[in-house]
Amino acid sequence: MEPVIRVENLVKRYASRGLGRRVEAFTAVDSVSFSILPGSTLALVGESGSGKSSVALCLSCLERVTAGQIWFEGQDLAALEEKELRSARPKLQLVFQDPANSLNARWTVGEIVAEPLLVQGRISKRERDARAAQMLEQVGLGAEYLERRPRELSGGQRQRVAIARALLLEPRLLILDEVLSALDCSIQAQIANLLVELQRGYGLAYLFITHDWKMAAHLADEIAVMSRGKIVEQGPAEKIVRDARSPETQRLLGATPVKREPMEAVPEP
Amino acid sequence: MRFLLRRLGHAVSLLVGVSVLAFFFSTLAPGNYFDEMRLNPQISAERLSSLRAQYQVDRPMAVRYVRWAGAVLHGDLGFSFAYNTPVAPLLWTRARNTLLLTGTATLSVWMLALPLGVWSAERLGRPADVTLSWATAVLLIVPDLALALGLLVLAVRSGWLPPGGMVSVGFERFSTAHKLGDVASHMVLPVTALVASALPVLLRHVRAAVAEALEAPFLRAAEGHGISRRRLLYRYVLPAAAHPLIALFGFSIGTLLSGSLLVEVVMSWPGLGPFLLEAILARDLYVVIGGVLLSTLFLVAGNFVADLLLYWADPRIRAETPGR
Amino acid sequence: MVERRSRRSERVLTFRVWGGHVWLVRFGAVAQHELITGEKADLRQILEVRDLRVAYGRRDGGVLHALNGVSFGVAAGEILAVLGESGSGKSTLAAALLRLLPPSGQITGGEILLEGADVVRMDAVELRRMRGSGASIIFQEPLLALHPTIRIGEQVGEVLRAHQALSKRGRAKRAREILAKVFADDVERIFSSYPHELSGGQQQRALIAQAIACEPALVIADEPTASLDPSTQREILTLFLSLRDKLGIAFVFITHNPALLAGFADRVLVLYAGKVAEVGPTEAVLSSPQHPYTQALLKCVPQVETAQVVRRKTLLPVIAGAAPSLVSVSQGCVFEPRCEERMEICQVREPVAATTGSRHEVSCLKFPA
Numbered sequence: 001m002e003p004v005i006r007v008e009n010l011v012k013r014y015a016s017r018g019l020g021r022r023v024e025a026f027t028a029v030d031s032v033s034f035s036i037l038p039g040s041t042l043a044l045v046g047e048s049g050s051g052k053s054s055v056a057l058c059l060s061c062l063e064r065v066t067a068g069q070i071w072f073e074g075q076d077l078a079a080l081e082e083k084e085l086r087s088a089r090p091k092l093q094l095v096f097q098d099p100a101n102s103l104n105a106r107w108t109v110g111e112i113v114a115e116p117l118l119v120q121g122r123i124s125k126r127e128r129d130a131r132a133a134q135m136l137e138q139v140g141l142g143a144e145y146l147e148r149r150p151r152e153l154s155g156g157q158r159q160r161v162a163i164a165r166a167l168l169l170e171p172r173l174l175i176l177d178e179v180l181s182a183l184d185c186s187i188q189a190q191i192a193n194l195l196v197e198l199q200r201g202y203g204l205a206y207l208f209i210t211h212d213w214k215m216a217a218h219l220a221d222e223i224a225v226m227s228r229g230k231i232v233e234q235g236p237a238e239k240i241v242r243d244a245r246s247p248e249t250q251r252l253l254g255a256t257p258v259k260r261e262p263m264e265a266v267p268e269p
Numbered sequence: 270m271r272f273l274l275r276r277l278g279h280a281v282s283l284l285v286g287v288s289v290l291a292f293f294f295s296t297l298a299p300g301n302y303f304d305e306m307r308l309n310p311q312i313s314a315e316r317l318s319s320l321r322a323q324y325q326v327d328r329p330m331a332v333r334y335v336r337w338a339g340a341v342l343h344g345d346l347g348f349s350f351a352y353n354t355p356v357a358p359l360l361w362t363r364a365r366n367t368l369l370l371t372g373t374a375t376l377s378v379w380m381l382a383l384p385l386g387v388w389s390a391e392r393l394g395r396p397a398d399v400t401l402s403w404a405t406a407v408l409l410i411v412p413d414l415a416l417a418l419g420l421l422v423l424a425v426r427s428g429w430l431p432p433g434g435m436v437s438v439g440f441e442r443f444s445t446a447h448k449l450g451d452v453a454s455h456m457v458l459p460v461t462a463l464v465a466s467a468l469p470v471l472l473r474h475v476r477a478a479v480a481e482a483l484e485a486p487f488l489r490a491a492e493g494h495g496i497s498r499r500r501l502l503y504r505y506v507l508p509a510a511a512h513p514l515i516a517l518f519g520f521s522i523g524t525l526l527s528g529s530l531l532v533e534v535v536m537s538w539p540g541l542g543p544f545l546l547e548a549i550l551a552r553d554l555y556v557v558i559g560g561v562l563l564s565t566l567f568l569v570a571g572n573f574v575a576d577l578l579l580y581w582a583d584p585r586i587r588a589e590t591p592g593r
Numbered sequence: 594m595v596e597r598r599s600r601r602s603e604r605v606l607t608f609r610v611w612g613g614h615v616w617l618v619r620f621g622a623v624a625q626h627e628l629i630t631g632e633k634a635d636l637r638q639i640l641e642v643r644d645l646r647v648a649y650g651r652r653d654g655g656v657l658h659a660l661n662g663v664s665f666g667v668a669a670g671e672i673l674a675v676l677g678e679s680g681s682g683k684s685t686l687a688a689a690l691l692r693l694l695p696p697s698g699q700i701t702g703g704e705i706l707l708e709g710a711d712v713v714r715m716d717a718v719e720l721r722r723m724r725g726s727g728a729s730i731i732f733q734e735p736l737l738a739l740h741p742t743i744r745i746g747e748q749v750g751e752v753l754r755a756h757q758a759l760s761k762r763g764r765a766k767r768a769r770e771i772l773a774k775v776f777a778d779d780v781e782r783i784f785s786s787y788p789h790e791l792s793g794g795q796q797q798r799a800l801i802a803q804a805i806a807c808e809p810a811l812v813i814a815d816e817p818t819a820s821l822d823p824s825t826q827r828e829i830l831t832l833f834l835s836l837r838d839k840l841g842i843a844f845v846f847i848t849h850n851p852a853l854l855a856g857f858a859d860r861v862l863v864l865y866a867g868k869v870a871e872v873g874p875t876e877a878v879l880s881s882p883q884h885p886y887t888q889a890l891l892k893c894v895p896q897v898e899t900a901q902v903v904r905r906k907t908l909l910p911v912i913a914g915a916a917p918s919l920v921s922v923s924q925g926c927v928f929e930p931r932c933e934e935r936m937e938i939c940q941v942r943e944p945v946a947a948t949t950g951s952r953h954e955v956s957c958l959k960f961p962a
Contacts, residue, residue: 041906047822047823047824047825048793048822154679154915155679184678184679184849185678185849185850185851185890185893185894186678186889186890186893186911186912187678188893189893189894189895189909189910189911190911192895192909193908193909193911196906196908197908211822211823212823213823214852214894214895215895217895218895218906218909219906251824252823252824485737486732486734486737486738487737487738487739487740487741489693489732489738490730490732490738490739490800491740491751492693492724493691493693493724493725493729493730493732494724494725494729494751494752494755494803494804494806495721495722495723495724495725495726495729495752495755495756496721496725496751496752496754496755497721497755500751500754500755504743504751505740505743508740508742508743509740509741509742582742583741583742584741584742584787584789585741585742585787585789
C-alpha cells in the first residue's frame with residue numbers, strides 16, 4: 001500500500017539573528033525520515049526540545065524546510081511554491097495542543113468550524129452552518145453549540161471543535177500536536193476514543209505527537225522516538241514498548257513509579 | 270552596550286536631520302528679515318544691500334547650511350537679526366526661564382501622580398477611585414487656555430498672586446531671599462496651570478500600570494510567602510509597573526522645553542516659547558533654527574534617557590538585544 | 594517515616610532538658626533510631642481540615658460552591674496527593690489552606706488547623722507570619738509565579754527577609770544554601786539569574802527553594818509538574834521526596850494525573866465536585882479503589898505495561914456525562930448522575946465517610962457509615 005505521506009531526510013534549521021556577527025544556526029530537525037500508511041497512526045514521541053513540534057510545522061507547511069523532501073500525493077511539498085501548496089494544504093491538517101489559543105475567541109463555534117470553507121470562495125451562511133453542524137455531530141457536539149463562543153466551552157469541547165474544523169475539508173492526514181496534553185485524564189480518554197472512531201470511519205492517517213508514551217502506545221501502530229532532532233528508534237508499537245533498545249527510549253519509557261532513595265541518616269541539625 | 274550605541278547613533282542622526290529640515294523650511298518661508306526693513310523709509314537702499322551682503326542672505330541655501338552647521342559645532346548658533354547679538358546667549362537665558370517653570374511643574378506632576386495613581390489602583394472600581402477618575406476627567410476636558418486664563422482672572426480679582434511675568438518691578442534691588450520669594454510667587458500660577466493640564470493623563474497611566482501589576486500571578490505567589498504588603502508594593506509592584514512609566518518619563522523630559530508655550534504666552538512668562546514665536550514672525554532665521562534645534566535636543570535626549578533607564582531596569586530587554 | 598518537631602516544641606525541649614547540645618544529640622539519636630528500625634513515629638497531625646466550605650460570588654449574583662465539606666488530615670512528614678479533575682475544587686483547596694482566595698472567594702465554614710492553630714480565624718498579622726514559615730505554597734506556572742526583573746537569589750532572600758532577621762549578607766549566604774538543596778550544581782549561576790534565563794524545570798526548582806526557605810512544616814504544591822516534561826516531572830518528584838526525607842516537610846500534592854502517584858505519595862485523596870470521594874493509602878486506592886468515581890477515573894488511563902502485549906486502539910472506558918456545575922447544590926450524592934452503580938437512594942441521601950480499610954475512607958452509599 002502506498003503511504004499517505006513519506007518524509008525523507010527532513011532538516012530544519014533556525015538561524016538566530018546576530019547583527020553583523022557570525023550567524024549561529026540551531027538544528028531543530030536533523031535528517032528525519034518516516035512514512036505513514038493510510039488509516040494508521042504514527043506516534044512521534046519525545047521530550048520538549050526534541051524537535052517534534054518543528055516536524056509538525058514543516059509537514060503542515062507552516063515553516064519552510066531547510067532540506068529534505070516531503071512526498072504527499074505524488075508531490076514534494078518542500079519544493080513547491082506557496083501558490084502550488086494551496087491545493088495540497090486542505091489534505092494535511094494540523095490540530096494544536098492548546099485549544100484556548102488556537103480558536104478565535106471572538107468567533108462563534110459555527111464560524112470557527114466553517115472557517116476553512118472561506119478559502120473556497122463564497123458559500124451562503126446557511127450552507128456553512130449546515131456543514132458545520134454536520135461536522136460537530138461527527139465529533140459528538142450537538143447543533144446547539146453553533147452559536148456558542150470558545151470561552152463558554154470546556155477544554156475537551158474546545159478540542160472537539162478544533163478537530164471538527166480540521167476535518168471539514170476531508171483531509172487524508174491529520175497532524176495532532178500534543179492535542180491531549182492539556183486535558184484531564186477522563187477527557188483524554190474521551191478524545192482518544194473519538195480519534196480512534198474517526199480514524200475507523202474516515203480512513204484517516206494520524207501523526208500523533210506527544211511526550212506521553214502510554215497514550216502513544218495505546219493509539220499508535222508505529223512509534224518513532226525523537227531526541228535532539230534525530231529519530232533514535234522507530235518501529236511497530238509493540239516492539240518499541242516491549243523491547244526498547246536506545247537509552248533515550250528507555251529513559252522515556254522509564255519506570256513511572258518513582259524510585260525511592262534508600263533512607264539515609266538524618267544529618268545533625 | 271551595542272544597543273545603547275545604536276540608540277545614540279539614532280539620536281544624533283535625528284538631530285542632524287531635524288536641523289536640515291528646520292533650515293530648509295525656515296529659508297523656504299517667504300520673506301526674510303530684510304524684506305521687512307525695506308518698508309522702513311529711514312533705511313537707505315545701500316545700507317540694506319550692505320547688510321544683506323554682510324549676512325550673506327543671498328547665497329545658496331546649501332552653502333549657508335554648511336557654514337551654519339560648522340559654526341554650531343563650535344558652539345556658535347549664529348546671529349540674531351532683530352537683537353543684533355549672538356543667538357546662543359539669548360536662547361540660553363530664555364531656555365533657563367522655561368526650564369525653571371517646566372522643571373518644577375514636571376517634578377510636581379510626577380510627585381502627585383505616582384502616589385495618587387497607586388492609591389487609586391489599589392482601590393480600583395471602588396467609590397474613592399471612581400470619584401478621582403471623574404475629577405481627572407473634568408480636568409482633562411477643560412482646555413489649557415481656559416485653565417490658564419481662569420487662573421489669571423483669579424489672581425487679578427483676588428490680588429493674592431502677581432498676574433503674570435516673572436519678576437516684580439525693582440527686582441534688581443531685592444535681597445537674595447526676597448528675589449527667590451518673588452520669583453516663586455510668580456511661578457505659582459503658571460506651574461499650577463501646567464500641572465493641571467498634565468496631571469489627568471499621567472494619573473491615568475500610572476493607575477493603569479499599577480493596576481496591571483497588582484493583577485500579576487507573582488504577586489499572589491509572593492503574598493503566599495508571607496511578604497508584607499508594604500514590601501510587596503515597593504519591591505514587587507512598583508518595579509513591575511515602572512516600564513510603561515519609564516517611557517512616559519522620557520517623554521516628560523522631552524517636552525521640558527516645548528510643552529509650555531501656551532502658558533508662557535498667557536502668563537507673560539519670559540520663556541523660550543514666546544521668544545521663538547516672536548522670532549518666527551520676524552523671520553529671525555538663526556534664532557528660530559537655534560530654538561528648534563534646542564527643543565529637539567531635549568526631545569531626543571529624553572527618549573534616549575528613557576531607553577537607557579529601560580535597558581537598565583528590565584533584564585529581558587537586555588537579553589533580547591544582540592551584542593551581549 | 595521521619596518525625597519532625599515544630600520549632601516551638603524544639604524550644605520547649607531545649608528548655609526542659611539541659612541545653613541545646615544535649616538535646617540536639619538526643620534529637621539526632623531519636624531520629625536515627627526510628628530510621629534504623631523503621632518504626633513509624635508518632636503520627637502527629639500537621640494539618641487537620643474539618644468540614645471546609647468555600648464559595649465564590651459570581652458577577653451575575655449566583656454563588657459557586659467550590660468546596661462542600663472537605664475533611665482530611667496530613668501527618669508530619671507525609672505526602673498526601675489530592676487527585677481531582679477540572680471543577681473538582683482542587684485549586685480552590687490549595688488557595689484556601691493559606692487563605693489566598695481571590696476577592697470573590699470566601700471560606701463559608703469549617704476549620705483549618707495548622708499545627709493546632711485555626712487558619713480561618715487568624716488575623717492579618719498571624720496570617721502573614723504563618724505564610725512562608727508555617728506552611729507555604731507552590732503555584733502552577735513557574736514563570737508567572739516569579740517576578741520577572743528580580744534575580745532568583747534575591748527572590749529567595751525576600752522570603753527570608755519576611756520571616757528572619759538576617760543581615761543582607763547573611764540572607765545571601767542562606768539563600769545560596771537553600772538553592773544548593775534544590776539544585777544539584779550551578780548554584781552560583783542560578784543565584785544571579787533572572788527567571789526567563791532558566792528552563793521550566795529550573796524555574797520550578799526556584800519556586801520550591803522559595804517555599805522551603807524558612808523550613809515550613811507543610812508545603813502545598815498546586816500541580817507543580819503540569820507544564821513539565823515527563824523526565825523533568827520525575828526529577829521534581831524525586832526532589833520532593835528527598836526534601837521530605839531530609840527536612841521532614843509534609844506535602845499536599847495536587848494533581849489531575851494518576852500516573853504520578855505510585856511510589857511517590859503516601860496517601861491519596863480523591864476530590865470530586867468539592868467533596869472528598871475517597872481517601873486512603875496510595876497502594877490501597879490505586880490497586881483497589883472503592884468509590885465508583887475513583888474506579889472509573891483509574892480505568893481511563895491506558896493500561897500499557899511494558900511486559901505485556903499491548904491492546905491497541907481499543908476504546909477506553911470513559912465516565913459518562915460531565916462534571917456538575919457547582920452553582921446549584923444538589924440533593925443526594927453529587928456523582929450520582931454519572932455513576933454506573935447508582936441506586937435509588939443515591940438521589941436522595943448524601944453519602945457520609947465510611948471506613949473500609951486501614952485508614953481508608955470512602956463516601957459512597959454502598960458503604961454505610
